[in-house]
Amino acid sequence: MKKGVPVVSIVGRPNVGKSVLFNRIVGEEKAIVADEPGVTRDPLVHLCEHEGKYFYLVDSAGWGLTDDLSELIQEKIQEVINISDLILFVVDGRSELTALDHEFVDILRKSGKRVILVVNKMEGRIDREEYLAPFTALGLGEPFPISALHKQNLYELLDLIISLIPAPEEVSSEDKSIKLAFVGRPNSGKSSLLNALIGRDRSIVSEIPGTTRDAVDLIWDFNGKKYIIVDTPGLRRPAKVEEGLEELSVQKTLQTIRRIDIAIMVIDLSVGIREQEKRILHYIEDKGKSCLIVFNKTDLIPSLKERREFEKIVPQILQPFDYFPFIFTSAIRNYNVKKILPWVDKLFELRNMRIPTSQINRAIGEALSKTNFSKKGKILKIYYATQVDVAPPTIVFFVNEPEIMNKNVVKYFEKFLRNYFGWVGTPIKIEVRKRE
Template structure:
């Protein structure tokens, strides 16, 4: 199951970014006493009482403003609210209720999501009685906190975690391959899904995602069960523009977390964009099986060199995804769409591939003989042995004389040699470099 999502919302300058930084333990958001500083949603992983979750910081909501930046920030926060399992509504406990707070509260009362009301800046006993005023917002009991001094955050997070789905909930069995189609709006994700399902004609059901803002489509083809997770719901008709595209990222992230294999769909006419790079980076970081699908290939002007040139351009833009197979399709004409599921099967198998320890060490030994590690500070790296410790993604523990002697470039060399011997097509894998036991 994917990590729950918590969105921090509220009007500008109430301390949302300070709270975000305290909970995540990282100074990621810019904290400045000027309204509107946080214009983009920022997200991080956080943990409380053993539950990890994705935390979203948002720009402040100004319902009455017609300023274009404020309107974009409002839309951004709305998307975060739609995506979240739990919403933390931050208000200024020193200033009291404002008309903007009331409008935001009206917006939140319409959602079925759990809302936790955080009354911030209660950093002195003289402000404690201010909390009671916020009962008038109709969002339940306000929790007094001071984000700056980290006061009351335990009570706040206890209430947040209580709204999470149960940790042991699992919607599909282990034999079902969960496939997320992610990418910018209007690149053809839904069209590809419709082509796949239309050709297989074995739709079981359509299950609308609740907090995921995605559509799950379980189906079976060739005896294999799949679930296609479509994130195309992130696109608002008539509002496809640069601002709205930025808001799609968090929905892609939650879909990727739920998947076994993630398919990054790229607009063949537009090429790889910054947004594509962000989504691809998250696929890699999460260790998901990965396929890059270039859609709308039918409208790309091409000759016999175009495809290879396009692959080179993708690898330059996404060098960390060199293991991902690249496919060129057209959802409009159906060109090569039928091969997508074949590639999903291959990548899913490679993602779960396990290598015997003896074979792995044979490959490592041969790699070391062909290319000895460099000497550093008068010492040379000595690789004792390796073993695979897990799958999805494949993870290898490599035991050495001194982990500090393992240079990144040599680690990459070992990765290439292992891939050359065993494949691991479409899957990242991890190295855990361990020192030898002192005994």
């Protein structure tokens, strides 16, 4: 997180509407919302602004979950409390206070943090003080009634928030951060790699497949650069995706790929590349995202000879995505993890690189000198080409006969330009226009 920007955290027991409130304030469906308690496990972070004042908003897991990860989750919630400047303690206005609510109140008192008691689900009863009396007894000050679902009293809540948080350092609303996401199959080591990369346990790590249910954002400043790192749920084969919560998780992963710059495709080396990895790579390419392929868990293949033999055939296995660079890592042994970030920086630079029109046309001239393309007796003529966009690099060809520029011809020029200019790791989009 950026220094000097206040942190406002949403906490409370499961199913009181924390994620709905988070989504309403953020202004997009960023957190998964479902009737099942415990949907949010890892904290979600988003930079928010209200009346010219910035703050980080954090959505935490429900306090008191009883699954196999409850201890890890409660540790994360405690970490959220520790870094907070202001806490929104959310309770359900339609039900009686529970033992978990009172337990959480004790934790908040011990923290010494400033707290707003937010009574949610008060639609139709916002102005009825008699419904707030039971919550006053918690001793956390005057309860603040809202209906997150119906957006009632939210603007007033934001006014209260910015009146209570410290003044942050100046923050630009222009987002110049590098957005990257760890994607791949469940239990491939995505969260472990993320933790090893940033040097602390940020995401919940467990041998239970599917531990990460939501796309979890981490805002990380390192060596003067800001990164938004996303740890996503694992993508299973469609036949194994159950309806409901897991289907939502898959959709969140696909949404995440659409909004990032660089995907870090994590593959369990002991399992190898399967059709699901190819599907994900197709999606990454289709959306114009750069990609680094990380073969993780090299510790499970201790033989150096075996790893080197596998490394030789990787480009062949990855086709047609052999232009995506790859490295071998072990999150457990911290092997090669430090190579990830330099690759991220390089891929970000390449996807935003602009090539002068004169150089592009020189390269195309060389490409045409090696072969000719024709159809029905007509020879392809490329009058000129120019780069019109970056991220991904987009080049427009002005030609005499666009129908000659079929998929194979486009792939030829795409590969030639990639090799000529060193555009590794990023798709190149070629548009064809007719010119008389």
